[in-house]
Amino acid sequence: MSDIIQLLPDHLANQIAAGEVIQRPASAVKELLENAVDAGATSVQLIIEDAGKALVQVIDNGKGMSATDARMAFERHATSKIKSIEDLFNIRTMGFRGEALASIAAVAQVELKTRRAEDELGTRIFIENSKVTDQEPVNHPVGTSIAMKNVFFNVPARRNFLKSNSTELRNIIDEFTRVAMAFPNVQFTMHSNGQQVFFLEKGSAKQRIVQLLGNQYNAKLVAINDDTDYMVIRGFIGKPDTARKTRGDQYFFVNNRFIKSAYLNHAVTNAYDNLIAKDSYPSYVLYIDLDPTEVDINVHPTKQEIKFTDEKIAYAFVQAAIKHGLAQFSLSPSLDFSLNADIQQLDAVHQPVTDGMTEKVQSSKLFQAFSQKNQAHIIEPDTPAPASNFTGWQQTKEQNKEIQKSIAGQKDNPQTEVWQSELSKLRNSFFDTSSKTAFEGFDHEHRPASKEARFGWLPNTPLIQLHNTYIVASSTDGYMLIHQHNAHERIMYEQLSKAIHGKAVATQQNLFPVSIMLSPADTVLLAEILPDLKQLGYQIEPDDSGAFIIKGTPADVEIGNEQKQVEDMLERLKHFNSDIKFSKREKLIRTLAYQQSIKTGRYLTEKEMTAVVEQLFLCATPNTTPGGQPTYVSYKLGQLERMFG
Structure with missing residues (x-):
């Protein structure tokens, strides 16, 4: 039998080794930028074409290399920084100048130009498939320019695994950001397809x-x-x-x-x-x-x-x-995070108290009742606030009855008109439908669903909200505890999924368009998803200055809060992008469904609770969120009976 073990050819071994170091164009960007910094550069330029697939070029004004070093730098295991095993554990530089270059040369066409200050002429080297195909003297400023062209041209299977240009460009920006942030004393610039993305002057951290x-x-x-x-x-x-x-x-x-x-x-x-x-x-x-x-x-x-x-x-x-x-810096807790986040943005929370506000408070009957001696028991009723739980609703009904009795017995009393006004206010405060809610963008379908579609929910029974988070609903054989945020997230997800493949979501035009300036990474991300956002109700357009103009948003986005909504959406989407099992469109839908759903801690009216429960059980998959969390839990009457003996 003949021997079967053999050494791999050098070019194949280099390509396999390169796979550990150069996984995508961004990997080469990291290595080349670090090499430039290690060379003592005070100015570094990064030039990108076709998201790095066509070109990644780094130009620095560092110390450069001799002709011999320039050629040796592309050999495997070549380095200027390790001479003994002790050096391996005492590394203060970024790269190992040569380790990465050998990997880059194995999977791309590479052109190197370099010159030292003491040399009259520099050196130009062209490498393909790890082999030097051309070397000659060249005029070149002090420093080094390395251009990596047509990455993975000789490994087409790996090139096919690269992501879209916008995704690869975001990865490049991430690597550029990390190196530039580590060395604020170095000037960095970045251009992509001829457009300047960054110009970072030297400065402080x-x-x-x-x-x-x-x-x-x-x-x-x-x-x-x-x-x-x-x-x-x-x-x-x-x-x-x-x-x-x-x-x-x-x-x-x-x-x-x-x-x-x-x-x-x-x-x-x-x-x-x-x-x-x-x-x-x-x-x-x-x-x-x-x-x-x-x-x-x-x-x-x-x-x-x-x-x-x-x-x-x-x-x-x-x-x-x-x-x-x-x-x-005397930063201590100042907010109760169990409160609805919207409450923390109210003027009463974050604006200073003025003299006029103080005078108004002190003149109120409630303040005087508590501040004057022997007056704490005298509290005259103001307009009642909306009930926040079942007990409060019962109390409101009792107040309603008392006022009606008083009106019936005092028809000729001048005070009757005042009482009738109070009754009107009471009703309006409890069944307030004038305020803008997260349900304005809903496609309300108040048609009765079948008993099977409602999963046993009894639609004509009262709903109760617990701790501004859970909705208690009666069922045919017990009751359901519905999580309002999870339920609404499922509703929004299915509505957005239909909208992105069918009829677009209605857009409310902004009376005053909002201009937002984003970081370069966020700019790339937003530009990528603009067509899908338009289908989902957002009208956002780039302008000549590099900013974006928000001209319209879905109906359930609060007016005046458009910029924060977009920024939060991008932030959540950025950190969702690492999950490779979902498409770009699916990630966007899930992000918006989570963001636009009502949050825990928010008071819901009877009408809003009904809308949530009604639409939840009209969903194709009502029992879980898109991420798999339960939307409701069912309890049987038998369980209750056993609990009470």
């Missing part, structure tokens, strides 16, 4: 953060600066009011290298305990400097996953630094 993440952070950052014997922690964290419902802008840098660490993220989140809601996430950009021997960066080929020699110490120092920063 805070200036770079605001340049990359947006002006909304300018007055929302708290400085962190803790110097210990083990590590130095500096950077910025967002004030509690910048916390988001999805993982927002969170960046860790260890010795200027971007890392991902669920362990350290937990330390930061814990430091915000009682300052933000339990289901919210803080924003932060933190730079950690420590002895390279205390950290292992070779856990993963991308070097984004690291290990500390003592993770408990790192956790404790990070948490302490965040708590110290928050305490230094």
